[in-house]
Amino acid sequence: MQVFHVYIDDLRFTFVDRAPVEELKSRVVEASRNDGDFVSITQSSRPPSEIFVTSQTKVRIETATIPRDPVSTGSAAGEDDDDAFWFDFDSLA
Numbered sequence: 001m002q003v004f005h006v007y008i009d010d011l012r013f014t015f016v017d018r019a020p021v022e023e024l025k026s027r028v029v030e031a032s033r034n035d036g037d038f039v040s041i042t043q044s045s046r047p048p049s050e051i052f053v054t055s056q057t058k059v060r061i062e063t064a065t066i067p068r069d070p071v072s073t074g075s076a077a078g079e080d081d082d083d084a085f086w087f088d089f090d091s092l093a
Helices: 018-033
Strands: 002-008 011-015 037-041 049-053 059-065
Touching: 002 018, 011 018, 018 037, 018 049, 018 059
Parallel strands: none
Antiparallel strands: 002 011, 002 059, 037 049
């Protein structure tokens, strides 16, 4: 099972489905290109909220895999399963 952690400035939102994360990602990019805008977040672990996003807003998305079966302790425990994604708004211009 995959869990998605979205960090927007100092706030963390957790999602268990990729679709809302992809939708949020596109809205964040759009807001950052439009001199800032409010982005609503409704399907996360936190209560529904709106965040004001500008090109200066720090956004990070981490994907973590949670094993369904108990994992043995050892080097094969999946330490390399994390594929963090950083927005770099300067490169989008």
